[in-house]
Amino acid sequence: KAGVTQTPRYLIKTRGQQVTLSCSPISGHRSVSWYQQTPGQGLQFLFEYFSETQRNKGNFPGRFSGRQFSNSRSEMNVSTLELGDSALYLCASSYDGQGATYEQYFGPGTRLTVT
Amino acid sequence: AQSVTQLGSHVSVSEGALVLLRCNYSSSVPPYLFWYVQYPNQGLQLLLKYTSAATLVKGINGFEAEFKKSETSFHLTKPSAHMSDAAEYFCAVISNAGNMLTFGGGTRLMVKP
Numbered sequence: 001k002a003g004v005t006q007t008p009r010y011l012i013k014t015r016g017q018q019v020t021l022s023c024s025p026i027s028g029h030r031s032v033s034w035y036q037q038t039p040g041q042g043l044q045f046l047f048e049y050f051s052e053t054q055r056n057k058g059n060f061p062g063r064f065s066g067r068q069f070s071n072s073r074s075e076m077n078v079s080t081l082e083l084g085d086s087a088l089y090l091c092a093s094s095y096d097g098q099g100a101t102y103e104q105y106f107g108p109g110t111r112l113t114v115t
Numbered sequence: 116a117q118s119v120t121q122l123g124s125h126v127s128v129s130e131g132a133l134v135l136l137r138c139n140y141s142s143s144v145p146p147y148l149f150w151y152v153q154y155p156n157q158g159l160q161l162l163l164k165y166t167s168a169a170t171l172v173k174g175i176n177g178f179e180a181e182f183k184k185s186e187t188s189f190h191l192t193k194p195s196a197h198m199s200d201a202a203e204y205f206c207a208v209i210s211n212a213g214n215m216l217t218f219g220g221g222t223r224l225m226v227k228p
Contacts, residue, residue: 004158031214043205043218056215090158094214101166102147102209104216106158 001027004093004107012113018079021110025072025093031055032074033104034066037088046089049074050096078112086114117142117208121219129227134193136222138180138206141187148189149216150180151205159205165189176200201226 005024013019025032033056034046045058049068066076072093078085088111092104122137140146147166151159163174170182180191189206206219 006158033214033216035216042220043216045215045217048214050214058215092159092216096214101164102214103149103161103164104214105161106151108158111156 004091004105006089006091006107006110008110009108010111010113012115013081014115015081015083017081018077019081019112020075020077021089021091021112023074023076023091023093023107025074025091026095026105029093029095029105030072031094031096032068032072033092033094034074034076035090035092036060037090037109038086043090046076081114083114085112087112117146117217119206119208119217119219121204121206121222123222124220125223125225127225127227128196130198131195134178134191134196134200134224136191136204136206136224138189138191138219139187140189140206140208142208147209148180148182149207149209150174150178150189150191151207153203153205153221155202162191162204196224196226198226198228200224 007022031050033048037043048056052068063079068074088109090109092106094104118141120139149164150162163172165182173179178193203223205221207216
């Protein structure tokens with residue numbers, strides 16, 4: 001099976017702009033989670049989508065949003081970018097059906113730099 | 116609330132030596148525990164997982180971890196380090212409250228020739 005894919009791999013944006021990141025999960029996985037990784041804060045959970053619904057949300061401001069499509073692909077959006085939003089954004093997918101053991105499989109990430 | 120503590124942000128071993136990376140967790144319910152590895156400029160790769168089936172878990176690349184409930188620990192070991200093991204390792208916990216992984220701060224493993 002193909003792994004989790006994320007596009008784009010690298011982005012450079014200016015403060016105040018908005019950005020959209022895309023994630024395609026492993027085939028058959030309906031749960032998609034997003035994480036932010038920074039040197040100072042480590043890995044932090046942003047939100048999780050399952051069957052096109054946000055099921056869990058981390059402690060991030062409303063500028064961070066996401067959605068999931070009927071084919072389980074997911075996008076996350078960050079509006080009004082701040083310098084502190086510079087990070088590696090990781091998407092992970094998991095199988096959430098009968099017998100699930102909750103392991104998540106990660107994509108390569110999108111490196112966002114805000115200048 | 117659940118949390119994960121990884122003792123030692125940096126660990127250095129010689130090639131061929133034992134690797135021991137420490138992880139302690141807290142969880143109000145029986146946890147699912149995971150170790151991930153991250154190589155530079157890459158995402159996270161699942162090394163192994165504990166899901167209550169067996170306390171000693173074997174993973175990829177010769178790594179294993181032992182779940183000790185009395186010590187709330189899930190330490191990662193490998194008998195003999197290779198240069199290719201140099202990377203950052205993350206311990207993570209998930210509760211049945213949803214698909215939200217809580218990560219430790221990570222341990223950077225350096226392997227000396």
